[in-house]
Amino acid sequence: MSKSHTQNVSETQPKSNAIEWLALIDEQFRKQDYHQARNLILKALLIFPNYAVLLDRLLMVDPHWSKPIVSRGIHLAIPTESDFSFLQQCYDNEAFMQQLLPMGRKKQSAEAILHALKKSEFSVAHYRSMHRIIKKAVCSNLEQPLAQFNLKPIGLASLVDIQIAHRRAELLIGIPDQAERQRATAVVMMLIMDLSFNQIGLHKLTSLVLANNPHSQRSTVAIGFTQEGLRRQHLCDPQTRQWMDCYENGIVADDFYHNPVIARISRRLIGRNITVKPV
Template identity: 35%
Template structure:
C-alpha cells in the first residue's frame, strides 16, 4: 500500500546532518545504515540495524529514525509504527520519529491519530516542514482543503521561503475555484449539477473536435459523475487543470437552467498548469453554434484572462489549435496571441487516421497589459479594464 507518495519524509542524505552529530561520533553501523538508506537499499538498512540492535543499544535516536524511514519508504507502515513507537519510548519526543509515526498512521488509515501526532511534531519543532506538509495531506485525504490551507499558511509563517510548503499551498489556493462574474456572465467551477450539460458536451463530436479532440469522448455517465463529485479545490493538485462552466443569467426559463437563474452555455479550462513556469494552456468551447457567433465567447475569454493574469498571477497563457481549424487560429491571433510555432503532421486523428498539424500560440502577461484592443473590449463587454494590473496580492506573488 503506497500512500507514501503524498507524505514527506526527511531526506536520507540529511538525516545525519540534522541530528547534530558528525560521522566520527556515530557508531559505524548507524553510518552504514544511513548510507544504505541513501542508496535506496531500504531492506539492507533495516537488517543492518536489526543485527546491531541485538548486540548494543545506541545512545542516539538515529537508528530508529533510519529504520522508521526505511519502513515508510517500503510502504511497511506496521513496521514503521512499531519502530517509531519503540524509538520514542527510548529517546523521548523526537520530531523526526513523530513524523515517521504520523506517516505510518496515515498509511494505516488512522487519520485522526495521525493528525495528533503531526501536531505534536510541529510543537516539538516548528521548523519541521515535513510535519506541516503531512498534516496538510491528511486534511486533504479527508477532503478538508480549508484546514490544509490554514496548516500550510502556518507552516510558511514559521518557515518563510519553504518551496515545498508554498508549492502545495499554491495548488489548493481558494482563488482557483472562485466564481467569476461580469454583468450577466458567470464562470464557476464544475459541480455535480452540471452532469447533463457536461455529458452533452463530451458526447458532441463536433464540440470535442475543436475543444479537446484527444480527450476521451466515450466517457460513461458514471465516469462523468465521478469526476464531477471531486472537490474542484483539488483539481490543480490532482490533474494540473481546472475547468469552469460558462453561464448566462436569463430572465426566462431555459433547458438546463439552474435555480440561480443561470443557464450553462460553454466550458473553459486552464490545463497543463505549470506552477514554477507560471503558465497554463487555455481551452474554450461552446456546444451551440449560435453562441459561438455572439459576444459571449469573447467576454468569457476576457474574464478568464483577467483571472489568470491578475488574480492567479500567470506569466503566460498558451493555446494549441489544430491545423484544420483555420477559423479558430485566426480568432486566436486576433485576440492577441502570438503564433510561436507550427508542427506539421504532429498528431494523428483517432477517428480518421489522418495526420494533424498543430499551431502553438502564446500570450505573455506584459503583452496582455499592453493590448489596447483588449482594454477597449473588456471595458465594453465586462464593464472594467481587464488588462490593468491589480494592486491586491495575487496567488503567485
C-alpha cells in the first residue's frame, strides 16, 4: 500500500477525540489545502458541534469570504491577476494610501501584490484579511438594444486585522476619485456590513479615521458606527513626521440589527433591509 493511500485512509478513520481531529485539520492548514481542511472540520463538528476551536477554524475557511457581492451595478470582486495594474496604481498613489491605510503599513512591492493575488481565495486563512476590488458596471455601447456592460475598477474594500476568536475585523474602504466616492461608498458600506454580520457572523467591525479628515468621521458615525475613542498622537505622518490623532469607531452586531438608519439606507441603496437578522 502506497504512502499517499495510507494517509488518505487514516484521514477517513473516526478520531477518538477533538484533539486528534485538530491535529489532522491543522496539518491541512500547514499544507495550505484549505478545501480539505474545511471538509475535515465539518466532519469533526458532527461529533463535537460546539467545540470552540473547531468553530474558529471553520470561520477561517468560510466560503462566504470568497463569494461574489453584487448590488445595483456595484461589484465587490475577488482580486485576480488581471487586477494587478489597478492595484499597483492604488499603491503608487501615496495620498490615497495614506487615507486608506493610516496605520503606516508598508508599501507593497509588485511581487508581494502578485503573490497575494494567487492566494485570494482563502486570504483569511492565509493572511487574516479579505480584499475586494470595487467595480461598477459601465455601459459600453448605449446604441445597442441590449446594452453591454463592462466592469470598471474604482476602489478598494478590505477587512483587515481579522481576529478569529473575537469575531472582529477592521473595515477599510477607499475610492480615489471623489465623484465615484460620493456615489459608491455608502453602497459598499452596506454590502460589507451585510457580509460581515449576516453571512460571516462577525460580532464587531471597527474603523480608524484620521482626525484631520472630519468629513470621513462624520460619515462613519452617521452610517451607524459609534465613536469609541480618540487616539491622541497615535500615528506619525511619514512625509511631515508630524504626530496625528485618529478616531476609533466601532459597531457591534446588536447595534447593527437595531439601527433604523442602516435599515433605511440599505432599503434605498441595495433594495433590502440588511438589519433583518437571518433565521
